[in-house]
Amino acid sequence: MVLSTVFLAFPLFASSSPEGVSRWLDGYASRPAAESALAVLGGLGGLEEPEQEIARFLLAGDFAELGLSTLAIDAFRSLRDSGNLAGAAFVGVVRVHADGDEHERLYHFARRGAWRELEQDDAAEVAFRVARACFATSRYPEARLWLSEVPDDSSWYPFGRYLLAQTEYALGRYGRAIEAAAPIFSAREPADAIGPLRERTAVLLGNMMTEIGMYREAVELLSWPGPDSPWKERAERDRLVAHGLAALQDARFDRAERLTADVARLLDGAVSAVERSVASEADVGKRLEDLRGSWPSVALRGARSAWTAAHARRALDRVEGFGFRKVFAAAWASLPPVLLYRLFRRDGDVVPPAVAVGEESRFFFAPSGEVSRVLTAAALVEESRTRDCGAREAAALRTHAAAALLGITAPPRLGDVEAIAGGCGRGAVTGLGPVVHERLLHAIGEDARRLRRDLRSQRYALDEAVARARVDFGKAARAAEGSR
Numbered sequence: 001m002v003l004s005t006v007f008l009a010f011p012l013f014a015s016s017s018p019e020g021v022s023r024w025l026d027g028y029a030s031r032p033a034a035e036s037a038l039a040v041l042g043g044l045g046g047l048e049e050p051e052q053e054i055a056r057f058l059l060a061g062d063f064a065e066l067g068l069s070t071l072a073i074d075a076f077r078s079l080r081d082s083g084n085l086a087g088a089a090f091v092g093v094v095r096v097h098a099d100g101d102e103h104e105r106l107y108h109f110a111r112r113g114a115w116r117e118l119e120q121d122d123a124a125e126v127a128f129r130v131a132r133a134c135f136a137t138s139r140y141p142e143a144r145l146w147l148s149e150v151p152d153d154s155s156w157y158p159f160g161r162y163l164l165a166q167t168e169y170a171l172g173r174y175g176r177a178i179e180a181a182a183p184i185f186s187a188r189e190p191a192d193a194i195g196p197l198r199e200r201t202a203v204l205l206g207n208m209m210t211e212i213g214m215y216r217e218a219v220e221l222l223s224w225p226g227p228d229s230p231w232k233e234r235a236e237r238d239r240l241v242a243h244g245l246a247a248l249q250d251a252r253f254d255r256a257e258r259l260t261a262d263v264a265r266l267l268d269g270a271v272s273a274v275e276r277s278v279a280s281e282a283d284v285g286k287r288l289e290d291l292r293g294s295w296p297s298v299a300l301r302g303a304r305s306a307w308t309a310a311h312a313r314r315a316l317d318r319v320e321g322f323g324f325r326k327v328f329a330a331a332w333a334s335l336p337p338v339l340l341y342r343l344f345r346r347d348g349d350v351v352p353p354a355v356a357v358g359e360e361s362r363f364f365f366a367p368s369g370e371v372s373r374v375l376t377a378a379a380l381v382e383e384s385r386t387r388d389c390g391a392r393e394a395a396a397l398r399t400h401a402a403a404a405l406l407g408i409t410a411p412p413r414l415g416d417v418e419a420i421a422g423g424c425g426r427g428a429v430t431g432l433g434p435v436v437h438e439r440l441l442h443a444i445g446e447d448a449r450r451l452r453r454d455l456r457s458q459r460y461a462l463d464e465a466v467a468r469a470r471v472d473f474g475k476a477a478r479a480a481e482g483s484r
Helices: 002-015 033-046 049-065 069-077 086-099 103-110 120-136 140-147 157-170 174-186 191-211 215-222 232-249 253-277 281-292 298-320 324-333 336-345 359-364 369-382 389-406 414-421 432-483
Strands: none
Touching: 033 049, 033 389, 033 414, 049 069, 049 086, 049 298, 069 086, 069 414, 086 103, 086 120, 086 298, 103 120, 120 140, 120 157, 140 157, 157 174, 157 191, 174 191, 191 215, 191 232, 215 232, 232 253, 232 432, 253 281, 253 432, 281 369, 281 432, 359 432, 369 389, 369 432, 389 414, 389 432
């Protein structure tokens, strides 16, 4: 009976366009954000209110991916009274504030958010992000309270423990910092997922041990990162520093000076490597090419889009119930050609593996705030080379988003986006390519100078520590001689 219904209805199915938001949900996670945003915006007015809410949620996700934070927040906030999407929209606003390092806004917004509407892992994510905002604004006791809301079965738990260790360290509670970090080393997650976090935690605790004078324990922790670890170089320097300070503590000045000379060579080598990596415009171009292939993170964007689509799909299921349309869709999907098509298309496989940067570009990854913004703008401009009318409209929207990220124009308002949607590419911001290139050159240059300053200051601080220890030991020796 169901199969006969499918074949009787098939001509109607083939000749009519999909209804409601279902047309945008299929393939949403792999569709470019600009194309998706314009499609949803163009069909928004023809929807009934429950489906219109879902469409606004998809639109907010697209705006967030394009870096149009004000439009994203407005769209998410329009759903604060939604029975189906208030919680997910709350998470969306928190993420936008977190991505922009807007710690104060995130802190104040989250305190009055739709906590009761959150799913478990979403609640854990928000608690972690509020705790991070508290840490960044020196609200350490509050950070501890928020982190207690991240359950141990959440995917955010290991990261919450790292932040808790940082928080306890900032409060001078070294024993509690060690206790907070312990679950990171005993977690059962695969090594490729949690390995870098373990290595970073070992460096954090090693530095803490060095600060409180437990040099041997520091050396052991700083030996944790393996030869392929992104933290190996820093851990090796810090380990030699701990060895050197231990020698100073024992008044073994010759050994301490040999070790500090080794550290100085490592620091000088790092400075030279940074300088070589940006020695000429061609070298900078290679760094930019490397970074542009790795950032913005395609994996992160894919995961965010998949999250948005999953919440929208569940909301649509609640709105529709299990009526004739769902029976029809299930019957259609059961036909062999459709099954085979979906099997080979692999709808769920939308997040590609992360791309690693080259050895000479490691100093600039993950990118700092300014480099990240310009790289995001560069990606938007690169996607703008298209011809047909609809694609030119999407390209125009990307140029406006890129120009806003670069600070060339004000962020577009909703009316501006609606005008772009009907303009067949008219009104696009032009001439962005050279601006992006110059901004990237400048941003990478500034980052290189900052790195060199930081490395050199570490060396001078170490030389000063050795000199001060010699002076203090000499004073103590003279005082002891005088007392005799």
